[in-house]
Amino acid sequence: MDAKKAPVEDWTTDFDHTHPDYAANAHQIWDDLREECPIAHSDRFGGMWMPTRHEDIAAIAANKDGLYTSRGVVVSEVRPDIPAPIGYAPPITSDPPFHAPARKLLLGPFAPRKVQALEPFTREYCHSLVDAALETSNEQGWFDAAIGYSQNIPVKVIAQMLGLPAEDGPVFRRFIHNIIENPVQREIPEEETVEWYFDQQIAKRKANPKPPGEGDLIDHLLNVEIFGEALAPEHVRGTVVLLLVAGIDTTWSSIGSAIWHLAQHPNDLARFRDDPEVRPFAVEEFLRAYAPVTMARMVAEDHELQGCPMKKDDWLLLPFPAGNRDPEAFEDADKFVIDRQKNRHGAFGLGIHRCLGSNLARMELSVALDVFVDRIRDFSLVDPANVRFSTGQIRGPRELPVSVKTNV
């Protein structure tokens, strides 16, 4: 078990994004901070800052003067020691000038047309999950839409892209827990580490190399070059870990939050179900209103930001979800407007690190909601008190019991 967190008395000077109170009240906390103290501070995790205004978040992400580094993107007690500009998991932990070429290697496989090809596979899988969920629901009167539905979809899709067995889903979720949900120093046997897992997978492919353009994404990384040379082994491994970890509980959270919203708002559910034209707008509004991902930066050199003394190696959280709810940037920012016409949300980040998987994530979210709503049609929460949201930088329901209504 993880140590119990000290209570937070004052969110402006002692915030803690890993505290259960934050998970429970994040929207209110961001709104209060934006009004009272738009760049909050905390001594926890060795010192960290958190802006909540869209403008500040966008400016820090743009990083025009190079004052911030992506060397660390997940806040932990220990500062990551793999130096910029490459970092542990390129391109997310990379800074310019290494970032752009490392990112370019992956743009092709994640471009819209490539991702579109995975849609039928995803749709079919979602149907099979609904079949199982309905069976469970018939037996016990409810099912868990997080455990039985949303959490499985991104695992299946990324396993397919990386050429990994989908049965390893529970193993992947453990890696994710250790890397982003609860990144503390822990002693684990070597064979249980994510590094060991992928070294095996990489060795297997190296023993049986595929011609360029064939094979899975790991083969792709073994075939491409950066600055005229094959990628360093740590680069391949770091990127593969990133691709596994970045796409799972983010997308899972996003699908789950959308179902959570629809389960509580019958009018939005009816509109989504009956009006295909509104669906693409609704998907972007789910992404805006329930953006799951807060990224971090580290301060690269001492400077002052709006009077706040930023010290080298301080953490700095970039809560894109808070920016998405800033009334300065969005009309009726606190309301869910299913057909919002002006929606420059930053759920996938802003600037050079824009989520590489955004086309994939959007496809998964759209297909998952299509299938869920078209098949199940009407549903509600068993009990709002039974829903459990994650803590930390990725926000979404981890337990989501819903009951199916059969009148529609």
Next chain:
Amino acid sequence: MKINYNRELCQGHNRCYMLAPEIFDVDDEGYAVLKIEGEIPAELHDKAQLCVDNCPEYAIEIAE
């Protein structure tokens, strides 16, 4: 109505391509490609405005 599209600012969010495939295409790396360099036909004016209003990077503008 014409559209100014700034490739330097584009980060490939692909919101424009999703909203108005008549106006924007997407290249093999996921960056937007403006299909209509000249006058935007009247029936696409609303869609052009949607592209402007949904680009997170402010890479699209209307030039009257």
